[in-house]
Amino acid sequence: MLTNHAAKVFNRHIDTMLRPYGLPMAHLTPLMQLYHHPTMLQRDLFKACGIGQPAMVHALAKLEDAGFITREQSEHDRRSAIISMTDRGREMVQAAWPILIDANVHAMAGFTAEESQVLADLLRRLIANLQS
Numbered sequence: 001m002l003t004n005h006a007a008k009v010f011n012r013h014i015d016t017m018l019r020p021y022g023l024p025m026a027h028l029t030p031l032m033q034l035y036h037h038p039t040m041l042q043r044d045l046f047k048a049c050g051i052g053q054p055a056m057v058h059a060l061a062k063l064e065d066a067g068f069i070t071r072e073q074s075e076h077d078r079r080s081a082i083i084s085m086t087d088r089g090r091e092m093v094q095a096a097w098p099i100l101i102d103a104n105v106h107a108m109a110g111f112t113a114e115e116s117q118v119l120a121d122l123l124r125r126l127i128a129n130l131q132s
Helices: 002-020 027-035 042-049 053-065 087-107 113-131
Strands: 039-041 067-072 083-084
Touching: 002 027, 002 087, 027 039, 027 053, 027 067, 027 083, 027 087, 039 042, 042 053, 042 083, 042 113, 053 067
Parallel strands: none
Antiparallel strands: 039 083, 067 083
16 A cells, blocks of 8 residues: 555654664654653553554563663552653654654655645545544
8 A cells, every 4th residue: 555655665764864863763653652741551652652562562661771761560550551751761852853854844845835735634534534
């Protein structure tokens, strides 16, 4: 499918740009979510990121090892983990944000403002269709 191919090419492009930071796009996704919600239950982070549990568990382990997040057991539910972003994690997101903006600008080069808006609207509809 064309959208799948576009997503893979876009993510590879971002992975290349993030390589100096040692952080792939797949690991940046939960960090971006935590940037806006600095403390979340692990299961809520899974849902918000739309990443499968095995991949997310792997990403969280890498992020914790790198010092970008901390994990604690919930006092209310021993089966739940609370994920919190560290200062180092916030700094990483702040460093990565311009890279994401640049990648988006590069990807949309040659599109008019109207075409960019139409594409965004179509992608939102596609996502909504697939999530329903």
